[in-house]
Amino acid sequence: MRRTNYCGLFSERDVGKLTTACGWVETKRDMGGVIFIDLVDREGVLQIVFNPAYTSPEAFALAERVRNQSTLLVEGEMFLRDEETVNPKIGTGTIELRVSHAELLSACGDLPFNPAEADDVREDLRLRYRYLDLRRKRLRDNIRFRHRVISSIRLFMDGEGFIDVETPILTKSTPEGARDYLVPSRVHPGSFYALPQSPQLFKQLLMVSGFDRYYQIARCFRDEDLRADRQPEFTQLDLEMSFVEMEDVLTLLENLLRHVMDEVKGVRFDEPFPRFTWAEAMDRYGSDKPDLRFDLPIVDITDLDAVSDFSVFNRAVEAGGVVRAITVPGQYDLSRSTINELTDFAIAEGAGGMAWIAWRPSGEIYSILTKYVKEENLLELLRRVDAEPGDFVLFSADKLDVVRHVTGALRLRLGDMLGLRQPDKFAFAIVTDFPMFEYDEESGRYTAQHHPFTMPFKEDLDYLLSDPPRVRSQAYDFVLNGTELGSGSIRIHRSDIQTRVFQALGLGEKEIEERFGFIINAFKYGAPPHGGFAFGLDRLVMILAGEQSLRDVIAFPKIRDASCPMTDAPTPVDDLQLDELSIRLADSIRPEDDRASTKEDKRRAELNVKRLADDSRLLISPEDEESVRDSLLELISFADALHEIDTDGLEPTFSTSESHDIWLTQRDERALTAEDALANAPESRQQFFFVPPVVE
RNA sequence: GGCGCAGUAGUUCAGACGGUUAGAAUGCCAGCCUGUCAAGCUGGAGGUCGAGGGUUCGAGUCCCUUCUGCGUCGCCA
Numbered sequence: 067m068r069r070t071n072y073c074g075l076f077s078e079r080d081v082g083k084l085t086t087a088c089g090w091v092e093t094k095r096d097m098g099g100v101i102f103i104d105l106v107d108r109e110g111v112l113q114i115v116f117n118p119a120y121t122s123p124e125a126f127a128l129a130e131r132v133r134n135q136s137t138l139l140v141e142g143e144m145f146l147r148d149e150e151t152v153n154p155k156i157g158t159g160t161i162e163l164r165v166s167h168a169e170l171l172s173a174c175g176d177l178p179f180n181p182a183e184a185d186d187v188r189e190d191l192r193l194r195y196r197y198l199d200l201r202r203k204r205l206r207d208n209i210r211f212r213h214r215v216i217s218s219i220r221l222f223m224d225g226e227g228f229i230d231v232e233t234p235i236l237t238k239s240t241p242e243g244a245r246d247y248l249v250p251s252r253v254h255p256g257s258f259y260a261l262p263q264s265p266q267l268f269k270q271l272l273m274v275s276g277f278d279r280y281y282q283i284a285r286c287f288r289d290e291d292l293r294a295d296r297q298p299e300f301t302q303l304d305l306e307m308s309f310v311e312m313e314d315v316l317t318l319l320e321n322l323l324r325h326v327m328d329e330v331k332g333v334r335f336d337e338p339f340p341r342f343t344w345a346e347a348m349d350r351y352g353s354d355k356p357d358l359r360f361d362l363p364i365v366d367i368t369d370l371d372a373v374s375d376f377s378v379f380n381r382a383v384e385a386g387g388v389v390r391a392i393t394v395p396g397q398y399d400l401s402r403s404t405i406n407e408l409t410d411f412a413i414a415e416g417a418g419g420m421a422w423i424a425w426r427p428s429g430e431i432y433s434i435l436t437k438y439v440k441e442e443n444l445l446e447l448l449r450r451v452d453a454e455p456g457d458f459v460l461f462s463a464d465k466l467d468v469v470r471h472v473t474g475a476l477r478l479r480l481g482d483m484l485g486l487r488q489p490d491k492f493a494f495a496i497v498t499d500f501p502m503f504e505y506d507e508e509s510g511r512y513t514a515q516h517h518p519f520t521m522p523f524k525e526d527l528d529y530l531l532s533d534p535p536r537v538r539s540q541a542y543d544f545v546l547n548g549t550e551l552g553s554g555s556i557r558i559h560r561s562d563i564q565t566r567v568f569q570a571l572g573l574g575e576k577e578i579e580e581r582f583g584f585i586i587n588a589f590k591y592g593a594p595p596h597g598g599f600a601f602g603l604d605r606l607v608m609i610l611a612g613e614q615s616l617r618d619v620i621a622f623p624k625i626r627d628a629s630c631p632m633t634d635a636p637t638p639v640d641d642l643q644l645d646e647l648s649i650r651l652a653d654s655i656r657p658e659d660d661r662a663s664t665k666e667d668k669r670r671a672e673l674n675v676k677r678l679a680d681d682s683r684l685l686i687s688p689e690d691e692e693s694v695r696d697s698l699l700e701l702i703s704f705a706d707a708l709h710e711i712d713t714d715g716l717e718p719t720f721s722t723s724e725s726h727d728i729w730l731t732q733r734d735e736r737a738l739t740a741e742d743a744l745a746n747a748p749e750s751r752q753q754f755f756f757v758p759p760v761v762e
Numbered sequence: 763g764g765c766g767c768a769g770u771a772g773u774u775c776a777g778a779c780g781g782u783u784a785g786a787a788u789g790c791c792a793g794c795c796u797g798u799c800a801a802g803c804u805g806g807a808g809g810u811c812g813a814g815g816g817u818u819c820g821a822g823u824c825c826c827u828u829c830u831g832c833g834u835c836g837c838c839a
Binding site: 516 | 768769772773774775788789790794795796797798799800801802830831832833834835836837838839
């Protein structure tokens with residue numbers, strides 16, 4: 067059954083030849099006496115024609131009943147189409163296969179959706195039938211594009227002398243940073259491997275071993291919440307080089323990206339990638355991952371006289387803060403509602419408010435600032451922010467980090483609003499000189515901004531323990547279109563510095579030894595200075611493919627709760643499997659049947675007395691709860707018992723006893739006080755209790 | 763965990779103020795049709811309006827609870 071070629075690769079050269087083709091039925095056009103089928107495979111579409119004039123009766127009958135997405139094998143002669151029946155929309159539009167013989171390879175059942183027209187189908191459904199989803203051209207193209215990106219990376223890395231080395235997937239948990247995925251060990255009950263968050267330590271050890279240049283397309287795992295641009299398992303291009311300085315690594319990375327962009331997108335970058343220190347990026351773009359597809363720089367105006375004229379600005383400055391502005395060229399006529407929207411957005415991002423100036427082309431300045439700021443100071447301000455008549459200027463005044471954040475968010479928002487973030491435009495940026503440490507409010511200690519194996523600047527080494535915030539690290543990020551593609555650093559290769567960094571992070575001697583002893587030890591036997599990088603490959607492919615979600619460039623992605631809708635992973639496992647691993651589940655997550663073995667117990671667990679009491683407006687003390695529960699269960703059991711009595715064919719009765727001559731023999735003679743009567747009311751005051759609104 | 767959006771035939775969607783038997787397109791089934799390429803024409807089947815409760819004479823529509831999916835913040839060295 068060897069096919070002659072892929073459906074999409076037949077050409078006019080095949081005309082006149084006896085041909086075999088295989089593929090999926092994409093559409094069928096049944097005219098009664100002649101049937102056209104578009105047969106597709108990964109390379110494209112071919113029209114095959116069934117006509118009793120040249121098609122066997124069996125094949126014709128097959129064509130009549132075959133359904134979309136079934137797989138077929140057909141044989142016949144390839145023909146040139148008549149000029150008026152050419153289809154310019156497909157690559158094989160000038161030819162058609164006239165079928166003599168056909169075979170149904172596999173019939174397609176009722177489809178949950180048709181992949182040929184599924185671009186708008188709910189994503190959760192598509193993910194459950196991912197194998198159908200992947201028949202869509204767009205997704206198939208993305209996955210193939212990803213392959214091309216990886217191929218071009220491998221070609222480049224090989225050419226630069228990098229050696230591909232695999233590192234362990236079952237490794238040691240080092241609980242810094244993201245949460246680990248843990249794998250229990252059968253042989254070592256109670257002990258766990260962790261899946262690697264990155265091959266960081268192994269690649270450094272490969273440098274100690276002398277491999278000099280390592281790379282790997284490595285799978286990494288992080289047990290954190292998902293986003294459109296974040297998956298729990300993702301792929302990195304991981305690399306490491308020995309005897310290098312920062313500049314060597316950056317040059318290599320730039321060249322790698324130039325190579326990839328040229329190979330897979332045909333885009334050339336001749337200029338050096340723009341570089342910023344972390345502080346520059348934060349000040350000018352309000353972000354450590356600036357989107358350079360557009361400019362809209364943030365300008366500091368803290369020192370201007372205009373600032374002291376306006377009390378809102380002045381207060382921020384006197385409190386040690388800053389005032390900054392963004393000039394939006396040509397947007398003086400933003401509508402009031404747009405301005406309000408921007409203001410609300412700024413407030414949501416943490417600003418107190420948002421002052422603005424609309425400088426009309428006539429020269430008139432429309433702004434609340436004109437009331438407070440002297441005209442010459444205002445003009446000076448407009449000069450500083452590089453504004454011209456016709457422009458719109460907006461401001462943020464607050465503490466430095468708030469202003470950085472707010473202006474950064476506004477800048478992106480404005481970019482979106484003005485359509486400046488085009489997906490087919492590519493702008494790289496390199497950010498260097500990150501702070502070594504970040505203060506973590508929650509744990510009350512410093513954490514490594516990049517990771518604890520990053521080499522600080524030589525001139526900052528002395529401040530490691532005395533003034534951690536001052537220490538800058540030799541870390542660098544590559545940014546594409548405002549997305550962090552990856553980060554890297556020059557590593558520490560001396561055990562004494564490594565130990566001091568761990569100390570700065572608040573780790574005790576014993577902890578350091580337990581968690582990282584092996585790497586500190588390794589540095590005692592001659593380690594080369596080294597540095598490297600890790601690229602988020604999925605993200606790179608996503609941006610280059612113009613997609614908004616990583617799920618569109620990963621064959622079998624996970625959804626928001628880190629589960630797989632297709633396989634249903636993760637799933638509970640047999641007790642046997644757990645026993646082997648010496649694992650017992652917490653009571654709270656055991657299946658309910660297990661915990662509440664009898665029907666009675668189960669019901670007891672389900673009966674929410676507090677909720678019932680609330681619904682009935684009754685106050686039931688915690689002590690009474692159990693007895694009320696018992697009474698209720700008794701009632702329910704009694705009702706159940708009644709329910710089970712067979713009453714078929716019985717005369718209905720109105721009472722179980724004679725209904726006459728009944729006296730109430732016992733009377734409660736106590737005088738009822740208001741306090742007694744209201745004793746069980748949830749809320750009462752001055753001998754009244756509150757009537758629930760439902761009754762009102 | 764917070765906030766926002768969505769959930770109605772297999773699929774994509776419509777459904778004013780709460781009011782007759784919940785519609786359309788497409789897909790599916792049957793019939794017709796020998797040059798279509800989103801084939802066409804005729805007919806038919808197909809619905810727990812995500813689930814539960816409430817208000818009402820009456821709920822797809824209003825209220826409460828809940829589930830699911832997506833986005834976003836927290837989180838992601």
